[in-house]
Amino acid sequence: MASRIVSVFxxxxxxxxxxxxxxxxxxxFVPRAITRNPDAEAAQKLNQSGVEVVKGDSLDKASLVNALRGSEAVFAVTFPIFPLKAEGEGPNEVVQGKNIVDAAKEAGVKFFIFTGMPSINRISGGKYKNVLHYDQKEVVEEYLKSSGLANASLHLGGFLENLWTRPLLKKTPTGFxxxxxxxxxxxxxxxxxxxxDVSxxxxxxxxxxxxxxxxxxxxxxxxxxxxxxxxELATMTGKTLGTEVTFTTAPPMGMAPIDEMFSAHAEYSGLYTATPVPNPDLVALGVxxxxxxxxxxxxxxxxFGE
Structure with a gap:
């Protein structure tokens, strides 16, 4: 029986x-890792664990067609390229996303999962115009939906893992x-x-x-x-760690795309209040x-515990 390969960006x-x-x-399913640099340390670790690692650059469609051949499905993410550029002004997430979708069609992929985001410009009625990375993800998502490929998109909130990857949770003299x-x-x-839960x-x-x-x-x-x-997350974290965890409002970064992104998330309560938690459609699928x-x-x- 042929392997059911899922190419993962x-x-x-x-x-x-x-x-x-x-x-x-x-x-x-059998994962296939798609990366621009198969020689990078993280890619080599995947390879050593038995994962097929294939070179593919989301800004180079031809490389993607070769990388995706034989795949049943694709899991795709696109990444902001700073400074952000509007459509037609240079490399951006729309170019990345459309290349991956087009390559998937050409390679015979049957199902495509994309990590998208809703357009903050659209949600805010034009109030927040600079969050291009969200707007561009929505453009890609709509392009995917019109592609003829069977597809689904995931919309994510603030990553809980940001507590240590950013890091948001920082030590203070009395706790965090x-x-x-x-x-x-x-x-x-x-x-x-x-x-x-994304996985x-x-x-x-x-x-x-x-x-x-x-x-x-x-x-x-x-x-x-x-x-x-x-x-509230701070209070819950303090309870788990058995120490004081406080919350403060940080000043803007001075980067309009980032500052407006946080402002929009705050104003619209994280963007997804219309969907019950946990998402009943995903629960029905067994999540x-x-x-x-x-x-x-x-x-x-x-x-972070002692």
Whole structure:
């Protein structure tokens, strides 16, 4: 029986590596890591663990067609290129995304999962015009939906893993503090446990996309573990760690795309309030979402506990 290959973009990053780990553990599908630099240390580690690593550059469609041949499905992420450029002004996420979609069609891919985002310019009625990386992800998502490929998109909130990858959680003389740009203590964020639940959502979509009764293709699925204020997350973190964890509002960075992104998330309560938590469409596909308490106990306490 032929292997059911899933080509994974961003394979050495948080999302892609989580998807690869989950696919390996489950065993139904065979992950293939797509990377610009197969000689990089992170790519070599994947290769040494038995994962096929193939060179492919999202700004070079020809390289992608070769990289994707033989794949049943694709998991794709695109990445902002700073300084951000509008369509037609230079390399950007629209170029990346359209190249991957076009290459997937040419290579005979059957199903395409994309990590998209809603356009903040659209949501805000033009109030926030500079968050181009969100706007461009929506352009790619719409292009994917019109491509003829069976497809699904995931919309993510603030990564819970940002507590240590950014890092948001910083030591103070009395404990820890969260400092978040343009957020007040009462502003709500949508939080996503990327490693656990984005990968779980990807696996569920892959296992169900061939069933027409599931009505998957063309849908966008918010992957959200909780809609709560950062200040509440700080309190919960303090309880888990047994120490004081405070919240403060950080000043703007002076970069319009980033400052407006945080302002929009704060103003619109993380962007996904129309979808219940946990997402019932993903729950129906078998996704069992983790809780904030589980995340703090299993991920934060080992890293920050005494």
């Amino acid at each position: 961003g394979a050495t990053g948080l999302q892609g590596s989580a998807v690869i780990k989950t696919l390996l553990k489950d065993g139904t 503090n969260f400092a978040v740009i343009n957020y007040t203590a009462t502003d709500v964020e949508a939080f996503t446990w990327v490693e656990r 779980a959502a990807v696996l569920a979509l892959l296992k169900n996309y061939t069933d027409p009764s599931k009505n998957i293709s063309g849908k966008s699925y918010p992957v959200v573990n909780a809609n709560i204020p950062y200040s 069992k979402f983790g809780t904030i308490e589980e995340f703090l106990e299993t991920e934060v306490k080992p890293r």
